[in-house]
Amino acid sequence: MGALVKNELNLSLRKKGIRVLFAISILILVLWIGTTYHGASQKLYLGASYEETGLNLLEPNRIFSYYMFNLTTSIYIFPFIFLGMILVGSDLKNKIYLNICSVTKNRNKYILVKIITTLIINLLFLITILLLSITISILLPNIRDKSLTDLFSLYKIFSFLIFWLGLSGLSIGSMGLTYFFKSNVAGASLAIYILLERIYTSASAISLQNPILMKINEYLPWCNFNTLFVYASKLKYLTSSLSHEELLNEASVLNMFRIIEYHNTHVAYPFFKDLRLIIIICSLYIIVFLLLFATGFKKRIKEG
Amino acid sequence: MININPMEFNIFKRSIFSNKEEIKIPSGLTYLIGENGSGKTIFIKSIMNVLGDNSKSIKFNGKSYFEEIKNIKIVFDEEYFIERLNGFENLIYFNNYSDNKIEVAKIKKYYDIWNSDSKAKYSEYSLGMKKRLAITFALMYETDFLLMDEPFNALDSSAQNLLIDTLVYKRSEDKTIIVTSHEMEKMLLYCDHLLVIHENELHFFGNIGEKRNDFVNCQIIVRKSKEIKEIENYILELKELSEGMVIKVQVEQKDYILSKLRELGVEVIRHREEAMSIKEILETLKAA
Numbered sequence: 001m002g003a004l005v006k007n008e009l010n011l012s013l014r015k016k017g018i019r020v021l022f023a024i025s026i027l028i029l030v031l032w033i034g035t036t037y038h039g040a041s042q043k044l045y046l047g048a049s050y051e052e053t054g055l056n057l058l059e060p061n062r063i064f065s066y067y068m069f070n071l072t073t074s075i076y077i078f079p080f081i082f083l084g085m086i087l088v089g090s091d092l093k094n095k096i097y098l099n100i101c102s103v104t105k106n107r108n109k110y111i112l113v114k115i116i117t118t119l120i121i122n123l124l125f126l127i128t129i130l131l132l133s134i135t136i137s138i139l140l141p142n143i144r145d146k147s148l149t150d151l152f153s154l155y156k157i158f159s160f161l162i163f164w165l166g167l168s169g170l171s172i173g174s175m176g177l178t179y180f181f182k183s184n185v186a187g188a189s190l191a192i193y194i195l196l197e198r199i200y201t202s203a204s205a206i207s208l209q210n211p212i213l214m215k216i217n218e219y220l221p222w223c224n225f226n227t228l229f230v231y232a233s234k235l236k237y238l239t240s241s242l243s244h245e246e247l248l249n250e251a252s253v254l255n256m257f258r259i260i261e262y263h264n265t266h267v268a269y270p271f272f273k274d275l276r277l278i279i280i281i282c283s284l285y286i287i288v289f290l291l292l293f294a295t296g297f298k299k300r301i302k303e304g
Numbered sequence: 305m306i307n308i309n310p311m312e313f314n315i316f317k318r319s320i321f322s323n324k325e326e327i328k329i330p331s332g333l334t335y336l337i338g339e340n341g342s343g344k345t346i347f348i349k350s351i352m353n354v355l356g357d358n359s360k361s362i363k364f365n366g367k368s369y370f371e372e373i374k375n376i377k378i379v380f381d382e383e384y385f386i387e388r389l390n391g392f393e394n395l396i397y398f399n400n401y402s403d404n405k406i407e408v409a410k411i412k413k414y415y416d417i418w419n420s421d422s423k424a425k426y427s428e429y430s431l432g433m434k435k436r437l438a439i440t441f442a443l444m445y446e447t448d449f450l451l452m453d454e455p456f457n458a459l460d461s462s463a464q465n466l467l468i469d470t471l472v473y474k475r476s477e478d479k480t481i482i483v484t485s486h487e488m489e490k491m492l493l494y495c496d497h498l499l500v501i502h503e504n505e506l507h508f509f510g511n512i513g514e515k516r517n518d519f520v521n522c523q524i525i526v527r528k529s530k531e532i533k534e535i536e537n538y539i540l541e542l543k544e545l546s547e548g549m550v551i552k553v554q555v556e557q558k559d560y561i562l563s564k565l566r567e568l569g570v571e572v573i574r575h576r577e578e579a580m581s582i583k584e585i586l587e588t589l590k591a592a
Contacts, residue, residue: 004400011397014388090387096398099384099441101352102377103402105370110401304355 004109008117017086021079022125028076029129032067033058033136041142050144060137061150064130068163069233073226078191080167083121084174085187087114092179097301107301111294115172122168126160155235162232162279166225169286173221176289179296197222198255205257205268214257218273223255224281230254231275305330306449306480307363308506313343315355320346323506329499330510331478333471335491337582338501344484345381347501348453352378364449364480372449374404377442379452381484383434387427391419391437394426398441406444414444418466431458439467450474450481456490468494488579492519493555502586509589519585522558524551524565524575531568535561548573 012018036058043053050056057066071077091097100110138146150156170190178187197220204213217223254270262269273281306329312322320343338344350358351369364372385394395411418440419433429437435458442450456464464487472494474481482499485491493516498509521540526532527548532539538561541552553561555577565572580588 007397007400011386011389094387095382095384096386097384098354098380099398100401101354102380103373103398105373105403301354304349 001109001112004113005116005120008113009120012087012117012121015086015090018083018121021083021086022128025079025125025129026132028071028079029067029133030136032070033063033133033140037140037142044142055142056145058137058140059143059145060134060148061145063133063137065156065159065233065235067129067133069230072163072167072229072233075191075195077167077170077194080122080125081170081174081191082188083125084118084171084176085178085184087118087121087171088175088178089184089187092182092184092300095300097297098304101301107297108294111290111297114175114293115290118171118175119164119168122171123164126164126167130160159232159235162228165286166228166232166282169282169289170225172286172293173289176292176296179300180292181296182300194222201255201257205259209259209266209268211259214259214268218256219281220255221282221285224273224278224285226255227272228275228278228282231272231278305365306482307366308508309361309363311358311361313347313350313358313506315346315350319504321501321504321506323508327499327506327508328510329480329482329497329508331475331480332496333475333494334480334482334497334499335495336482336484336499336501337488337585338484339582342501342504344501345453347506348378348451348482348484349380351451374445375447376449376451377445377447379438379442379450379455381453381457383438385426385434385437388425390423390425391415391429391433391440394437395441395444402445404445411444414440418443418463432460432463435459436463443470448479450479452481452483452485454484454486456485456487464490489520489555489577492516492579498585498589500582500586500589502582507586507589512589515589515592517554517556518588519580520555520577521552522555522561522575523578524553524558524561525549525573526551526565527571527573529568529570531565531570534568535564 036054040053040055040058044050044055056062097107097110101107134148134151137143174187174190177190178184180186197217200213200220201217201223204210204217254272256271256273257268258271259266260269261267308323308327308329310322310324310326313320336344336347346355349355351362353359353369359369362369364376369376385391386397389397392412392415395415396408399405399411418436422429422433426434426437435455439452439455442452455467459467468490471481471483475496483491483495495516496511498507498512500507500509525545525548528544532542532549532551535551538553538557539551540554541550543550551561558575558577562572562575579585
């Protein structure tokens, strides 16, 4: 298995698509740091306090989480989704699974190798983002606290794990869709789906205020993955007992709403499910993605 | 020995062909023939549970395909390799998946026999180079069973001769080989057994021996000449054209006839080998 994964990794890292995605991820990071720092520094020069400017969020201890929060709650998450499609797209086009079928009884080796490769490449992406963001933060002049005391705390490691496994889950989703529908467009469509779900969420909660549609939304994939990533970026403890006020500061990006009465009017108000429940729902979705992948793979073999 | 139990070959629940009796294919070279669309490729792919599942009805030395997979290799009608790797890298990649992995040195040995030393990516390969790589991929494992679907396609004459020599050598080692090919004139002269798909039925004829010479004849087009009478004992059929004649002779007598015609001063315009139709072959074998 080790030789298989090593071979697959070598092959994948040579793909132009993977290198482009990697470059785009780095570019997004650098541009984000640049614009955020510039805006925050302007406020500092105009007399705002250090905390008010948000420069504290760019400190080495916090920059990675803050950046990942912005990335995973926007369309810029797409490199991680497209990764899955790129890893299997050419295999599907060239039907290499037929050659694999002719040499091994255990055809599922292919699926396992692809999943492990996805995990490793996502890990490489995230480690690069982590190291680069910390390095840039250390070099930025207006950042005051440049310590790295918290970096290897348990909750930071847990937070990193959530980002890694959550994003890998979405990559596997893209892989599964690509194989199941025999289409790269289907695999890439997961990124488009994110936008559509956000429109659906707004419409169901804010425009229509339909309780049934809002209840459905609580179980949709993006809503749950989105919330999971928000939790991961805000974790200060290993439990889900987070400060509600702190989380609600980021209300604009949350996808779960309930209707409450406020000053005699009905308003859509964001809320959080328990972290453990979110993890369970996301895990179920990852299992569904894996089943899509396995089923799609078997289907393609049957078609010859 | 390959055993095919009486069954219907199905793909997506559609019947392609069937065999009413058990077929036992012994070692040697078996030529699988059938008209276009009769199901030759389906037969080969369905053995490995691809394009339908007939894997349980076909046994290799009494074992199913999956039990005996280390001892069976297949050359597909199309090639399924990774475009961004070169040929050698492709063989190493797929060898890593193999249940009976072989050493890189052995892969290199077979690669050098069948392929030129090209660092080009597979995507840049010609059709003939792709076919050579597919053949290398099957032969390098030295298995007892070899299934080859259109292995001669796109090969140049030297590669075709090399393949024929390889198949003859494998036959001498008591390997069981099934080949499909449109090169009927070539294959009929070398095969030991025939597997025929005709009108949705599968027939097997073992040890056809010298009968194979009846299936292929040589057609020689010559200018009209009275000297033809000198060889009339060898002529199977004679047809007159406006300015020439077509004479049909047995293929093993071709060289003798051609030299005789030259001696007699008869102008030979063209000659070619021609195989009987599948229906004619089947009728000949059934009559025998």
